[in-house]
Structures are given as structure tokens and as C-alpha cells.
Amino acid sequence: MKKRFTRLFGNNMTKRRLSDAVMNLSLPHALLFTGPSGSGKHTLATEIAAAANCLMASDSALPYPCGKCVNCKRIYDGNFPDISFLGKDSGKATIGVEELRDFRENMFLSASESQYKFYVIENADLMTSAAQNALLKVLEEPPKNVHIILLAESVDKLLSTIKSRTQYVQMELFEYDELLSSVTELSSTAEALNVTDPERLKAILLASGGVIGKALEMLGDGPTEEIQGKRDLVMSFIQALPKKTPFSKLYAACMALPTKRDELRDVLEEIRIAIRDLIVVKLATDTPMAFFLTESVAEEISSGMNQKRLITVYDIVTSAIEDLDKNVVVATLLTDMAVRIKHT
Ligand SMILES: [Zn+2]
Structure with missing residues (x-):
């Protein structure tokens, strides 16, 4: 045809x-x-x-x-x-x-x-x-x-x-394998990374959320540092989630998040994806990871938290994203999020 x-x-x-x-x-x-x-x-x-x-x-x-x-x-x-x-x-x-x-x-x-x-x-x-x-x-x-x-x-x-x-x-979002084969066909950077540093390529593709244009943009020169920066923020936030974490550390992780609304929304969405991974890994289903590079990393992090806590934090982050659209002051929103997580 x-x-x-x-x-x-x-x-x-x-x-x-x-x-x-x-x-x-x-x-x-x-x-x-x-x-x-x-x-x-x-x-x-x-x-x-x-x-x-x-x-x-x-x-x-x-x-x-x-x-x-x-x-x-x-x-x-x-x-x-x-x-x-x-x-x-x-x-x-x-x-x-x-x-x-x-x-x-x-x-x-x-x-x-x-x-x-x-x-x-x-x-x-x-x-x-x-x-x-x-x-x-x-x-x-x-x-x-x-x-x-x-x-x-x-x-x-x-x-x-x-x-x-x-x-x-x-419009369709891409499954990981489909995205990988499309970007390696379209971009020589992706093709080269697939050989030299497949883990980094995987991190970029996961960060694109299945949006091919975003993946290609990220593969261009430069923005990869930005991606890493964003992943680091998400990781420090996630690592501050266990109940035993002192409030000062949790508060610092929240306040380190971007203050610009668009950037903050992006990072919060990413946090939500990461928490979903942590929940999924506890359920031991075959759902592929969307933030963590391997299941074992997600397993290790999720071992410090029970499923109920993860689901509550997921809801808190979701409502923070909704509040962003209601023009709530960003610093207030982040403080509120830290307090609510602490009380979970
Ligand atoms: Zn024609």
C-alpha cells in the first residue's frame, strides 16, 4: 500500500x-x-x-x-x-x-x-x-x-x-520502544548515544513523556544539562519523602523547586510520574518505568515508604498542580505542600 x-x-x-x-x-x-x-x-x-x-x-x-x-x-x-x-x-x-x-x-x-x-x-x-x-x-x-x-x-x-x-x-504518545526506534532513525545524536551512552539516551526519552518533538528537541545540543538538572530536583524531592525525613530537609527539597510557574508545573508533573513508578513497583506489575532508569532503583527508594503514603503524596502533588492554575502564590504553594506531606 x-x-x-x-x-x-x-x-x-x-x-x-x-x-x-x-x-x-x-x-x-x-x-x-x-x-x-x-x-x-x-x-x-x-x-x-x-x-x-x-x-x-x-x-x-x-x-x-x-x-x-x-x-x-x-x-x-x-x-x-x-x-x-x-x-x-x-x-x-x-x-x-x-x-x-x-x-x-x-x-x-x-x-x-x-x-x-x-x-x-x-x-x-x-x-x-x-x-x-x-x-x-x-x-x-x-x-x-x-x-x-x-x-x-x-x-x-x-x-x-x-x-x-x-x-x-x-495525537498519540509513543511507547518507549517505538520512540527509541523513531528518534534513532531521525537523529544522528540519538543514533550515536544509543551506542556510546544508552543510559543517557534512555533518560532523555523517558523525560520526553512519549512526545517525539520534545525528545528530538532535548537531543539537540545543550538542553540535556537542563534535563539532568530537572531529574536531580525530582530525585531530591523523592528522597525526602520517607516519613523519618526531618521536616527541614523536606522543606528544603520543596523550596528548591523552580519558582517560575511553567517550570514548576513541568517538575511537579515529573514528580508525579516518579511517584507513580514507586507505586507501580510495589504492586509488582509489568508496567514499564516512566521516570526511573531501572526497576531496582525504584524498588530501593520505594522500600522506605508504604503504598498508602505514596498515594497520599501523589494526591498532594496533583492538587498542587491544580493550585498552580488558580494563581496561588508559588512560595505559599510549596510551603503548604511540604506541611501536608509532613502530616501524612
Ligand atoms: Zn505532491
């Missing part, structure tokens, strides 16, 4: 379903792709646009889209009139109603070269409610041949009316 959407790794079911839809001219008018940054949402949108416009689509010897014809090349270069993006690299905190209205107007006004016109809203979760309401009307009755694709890290901030009018695609 023809290879499809070759620029997107994994996600085979989605690739089959959406490439069939483009081929059969049955692509939904409104799509919503969700997944973390680096999970391939933008690549998928681009592959759909390229497939719809590929001049070599009927050549069964070539992948679909071919990636080589003039249309494919223009789309990959961001130089094709029938695919427009909103919210890309704008650096703004929200997408407002004015921007949305202009974007919507273009859907009705601009002439098209092809039978499909694509309007992609990046970071659609940054749309204000007013902007989302302005989008609703056009989602209900889009102009002929217009396809609207929303890309979002999560659907939490989208109105239910938006969600109900779009076809939802959740």
Missing part, C-alpha cells in the same frame, strides 16, 4: 483515516487535533493540506502526499495560498475576537487555487470565549471547500459548543 503522511511518525490509525477522507473528498469541515507541544499536530495539518493538493497523488509508486511536487514543496515551505494559519508564533497570551473575525472574513473572501482551503488555528486553546463564539458560526456553516483545523494542547479551555462541532483527533 502507498505510504501515507510520511512526515508524521506513529499515529497510524489517524493517518489512515484522514488520508482516506482526503482521497474520498469526505474530509470533515472542522477538525480538532489535541496533544502536547511536539506531538505532531502541526505536521498532521500540513500533511492533510499537502495530500489534498498533491499533483502526484495518483502515482501509486510515490508516498501520499509525494512531498516533491511543486504544491507539496510550497506547502512545506509555508508558501501556499490555500493554507492559512492563525496564532502561530505570535507569542501573545490569547487569541482575541478581532483576530478571529479577520481570519473568518478571509474564509469568505479569498479566492482559491484548489478545491480545498485550509484554515488552521494554532494554540486554539488560547482563544478567548468571545473569539470562540465568533468562530462558532463559521464552524456551523463553513464556506464551500473550507476546512478549519484547530490545534490545542488540551480541550479544557474550549467551549463545549466548539468541541461538539469539530471532529476530534487525539
